[in-house]
Amino acid sequence: MKKRLAECRVTVVGLGLMGASLCLDLSQHTLCREVRGVARRTDTVLDAFFAGAVDLATNDLYTGILGADIVILATPVRTIVHMLEELGPRLWPGTLVMDLGSTKQTICAAMDRLPPGLQPIGGHPMTGKETAGFQAAEPGLYRGAPWILTPLPRTSPEALDLARELVEAVGARPMVLEAERHDRLVASISHLPFLLASALVHAVADTGAQDPAVWELAAGGFRDTSRVAASDTRMFLDILMTNREAVLDQLERFGQHVAELRTLLANGDEEALQAKLAISQQARARWQGRGSGDQGIG
């Protein structure tokens, strides 16, 4: 029995940037039968309801999920894992259980422990911004962004179809990947950049401690390179702790390239230095040329 999104009650748990933006899209275009939002803080519950982001808002998780056809967990990664453990026995058989977490292996393992009647599927929309919280939410956040889906062996084709329908309904592009492969790839293009940005801000702050004028001079180069360092640290701590091996691998690889650039510069080996810089210059320009540069934030 195939279910369509239009017939579904959708509950989004966690009304931060990602969850609330999703609610706004689902509500504004009446893409499903009902949109419910669950938030921890009463402020957020009220804000979400009065902003028209949801049909029903509550800070009671069990009220929120009662009778839902699709439950989407949109909290930090390890909160998702805890919620999956708690929620399992309370969900209707056949419920599609999705999430928006930035790492997938830990979450998919927890999803696999859900009672057999449920239909879990991991997900990670490659969009966002460094400002967190309900106030930062906006309609259209998902438009054009890749949205990774990581189905489990137990996920039915119908559940995968429904998940795809939801992803496409908000304008994102579904991409099916294995959880392990997802985690390896995002370690490279999302978690590594975050750590570098943090280390860069620390290095500039060291300079600033001796000469505060550095903050006045800092312009667009620093702004963009360091932007993701302003991301929510609680969220990123969960990401890093649930993708440790892959992130450490990437840091190692990155460290080798920094060391090589350093040596070439220290030795004044101009030809090799320019050659190495030209490789990254061209790779970056090629990527931008593909149009991938117009996406949101991963």
Next chain:
Amino acid sequence: MKKRLAECRVTVVGLGLMGASLCLDLSQHTLCREVRGVARRTDTVLDAFFAGAVDLATNDLYTGILGADIVILATPVRTIVHMLEELGPRLWPGTLVMDLGSTKQTICAAMDRLPPGLQPIGGHPMTGKETAGFQAAEPGLYRGAPWILTPLPRTSPEALDLARELVEAVGARPMVLEAERHDRLVASISHLPFLLASALVHAVADTGAQDPAVWELAAGGFRDTSRVAASDTRMFLDILMTNREAVLDQLERFGQHVAELRTLLANGDEEALQAKLAISQQARARWQGRGSGDQGIG
């Protein structure tokens, strides 16, 4: 005898992004008596003239500077140094000699070797973008950007005033700094980010060599953190080679912070990891809050 910008013939040597954008501003608002542009390539000479960026365009350096009251060198750093050596004997006494180079110590040392009648002053507008060349030029590029001025002991107060007038005329904010201090600060907020961005692109390219899907997933986090890696490598090679010690210091400092983050992650020391991430998160947010984030690109 105090000279005003409105009475001056201004010659800009080098019609890439920075030089041509400056010409556009000077011409469009008729800020000076005449704007001349000198470019190496005939294409650029023609483009600049027919775009109305200059009153006179030439690829003959000596024709370009003949009778100029202000000469602004807008080429890569080491080309500026060579030109200063060549130009000295050919300039009128009293000419204000400026530059737009991204490092200042090497240039100011070469400026100090100019014949005594000339008025040299180093400069570095903290703006730009990663696309280089005449085609990337745009009016208003300098608006709101800090523009460092590094006068020499021999620079007269009148020459400094005229330089300030020019900087303010295109909407930038003049900031007087010593060359050595300038170079130390920009190593931190501009040259270090460039090297990190290059190393990041190399690390992602390594991942991409094994799994090209990484380029499809790369979104805004990668886009912004790596953006400056697309900068002109010839220009950056000059920058790095003329600011080696300061850049190596910054790389060292940065490396220590990366190593610390790595160790905390490897050891699963969550509390200390979150504390360190929170420091950079707050420092970055504080900087953005100052409004400095709205500037151009350094």
